[in-house]
Amino acid sequence: TLRLEETRFRAMLERGISLLNDETERLGTSKALPGNVAFKLYDTFGFPLDLTQDALREKGLEVDVAGFNAAMDEQRARARAAWSGSGEAATETVWFELKEKLGATEFLGYATENAEATITAIIVDGLPTDEGMLGQDVALLLNQTPFYAESGGQVGDHGMITGPDNLRIVITDTQKKLGDLFVHIGRVEAGTARVGEPVLAAVDHERRGAIRAHHSATHLLHEAMRRHLGTHVAQKGSLNAPDRLRFDVSQPRPITPDEIAAIEREVNERIRENAEVTTRLMTPDEAVKLGAMALFGEKYGEEVRVVAMGAPVDPAEKAAYSIELCGGTHVGRTGDIGLFRITSEGAVSAGIRRIEALAGAAAIAAVEQEAKLLAEASAIIKAPPAELPARIAALQDDKKRLERxxxxxxxxxxxxxxxxxxxxxxxxxxxxxxxxxxxxxxxxxxxxxxxxxxxxxxxxxxxxxxxxxxxxxxxxxxxxxxxxxxxxxxxxxxxxxxxxxxxxxxxxxxxxxxxxxxxxxxxxxxxxxxx
Structure with missing residues (x-):
């Protein structure tokens, strides 16, 4: 985990220093770096203002601090304006105040499901408080967290937060506010939660694993549908939960049973391939050149997370079977998905079709249930499973004749x-x-x-x-x-x-x-x- 964070920090630092060098070369006779450039270094690359000032001081330069503050205020104003039209309740203003005070939550959940953290805020009944008492429903902010907050179609994590004096908080949802505040929603089951206290945040491992399986299966499903139905197929909505997945795509006609069977078969072939699932950070342009699929209408920053899985069908086309921009959590290898079953296909609206499917343990449970029902039907009709279609058809014909x-x-x-x-x-x-x-x-x-x-x-x-x-x-x-x-x-x-x-x-x-x-x-x- 530390090595991953170190690598990411070094890459971001190098890009920030490169931008700083380019901008200082453009200064000419000016001795002050524009405030909006310093703010970009802070907002995009995580450069604190004092770090930028130290780097420039060695060159006899300074930062336009007033311009930096103006850019900061302008960003806050834009965020408030965007939020005010989003339909959120007025009580949600508390998150603006907390973000301005505490900053973003650091997400550790790609590399770990357990992490030490500090409680930075407690919300009870919509208001900040210093303590969360036994039996109270609370919303917590931590300085860092392994809990994934609901976004991109993936549901939020559940789990447990424990701390001093037998503190135990059962987390039943994790939501994202203002883009990068991770809000842990749950109930204090033992002890008292206090702002500033150290805690251990532990994600429900089994549930997270089931969600990962469904999310990775969705990526394989998307690629298989494009290969069998055409490149017009594009994601229009999704849900990745522990017990199922839902995937909406652009598709002008119903998908036939034969096409459904072929798509399901191809996804399972990719699962059995057991290829490594890789994630890389790069610019959006680099991702597109790599062959990554971006979602239409989505806004991407200067750095995106690219998830690739499966051996390439044609290396000249792209480097892996599926390559997508995605911020969700995924399995380590495609074989970890286990099994994939499509359960239904239907229309959502004009030109949009919906696939519902199961992966992993949920898919296995469905197969077991279908086998049980098949055995019961065979026992009732007194025929082996292979003969059931013909026997049922004959019974239907007899029924119609008797009805007449x-x-x-x-x-x-x-x-x-x-x-x-x-x-x-x-x-x-x-x-x-x-x-x-x-x-x-x-x-x-x-x-x-x-x-x-x-x-x-x-x-x-x-x-x-x-x-x-x-x-x-x-x-x-x-x-x-x-x-x-x-x-x-x-x-x-x-x-x-x-x-x-x-x-x-x-x-x-x-x-x-x-x-x-x-x-x-x-x-x-x-x-x-x-x-």
């Missing part, structure tokens, strides 16, 4: 019972019947056949399938001038809690939610005929 037979029997039964129950109401033949489970779509056919046998009359049939009432009223042509099927069916529907009804004078259909009142519906039609 039942429908025909129900219609015949309904016709026979309705025809035998003809009443005379004021000289009009009336056949009314609850035909039970006859499908509503078959009622008109049954009513038409009964009317043909009656030659003259009114038929009212009610199906009470699933507790609801479906009603059909038929009127023979010779009674069309006297009775309207639409009017009669609406009367019947009102009795079962329905409203409306449609059709024509000779045949109409309606329904209602209360099938138990079918007799009242028949009685209402009889009353209308007798009126």
């Amino acid at each position: 037979q039942i429908s025909e029997l129900q219609k015949k039964l309904a016709m026979g019972s309705a025809a035998s129950a003809v009443e005379d109401i004021g000289g009009v033949k009336f056949s009314g019947r609850n035909v039970g489970e006859v499908s509503p779509k078959d009622l008109k056919t049954v009513a038409t056949d009964i009317l043909k046998n009656m030659e003259s009359g009114v038929v009212t049939l009610i199906s009470t399938s699933e507790g609801k009432a479906a009603i059909v009223v038929g009127v023979s042509p010779d009674l069309g001038a006297k009775f309207d099927a639409v009017t009669l069916v609406r009367i019947a529907a009102a009795a079962v809690g329905g409203a409306g009804g449609g059709g024509n004078k000779s045949m109409a259909q309606a329904g209602g939610p209360d099938g138990n009142k079918w007799q009242a519906a028949l009685d209402s039609v009889k009353a209308a005929l007798a009126a």
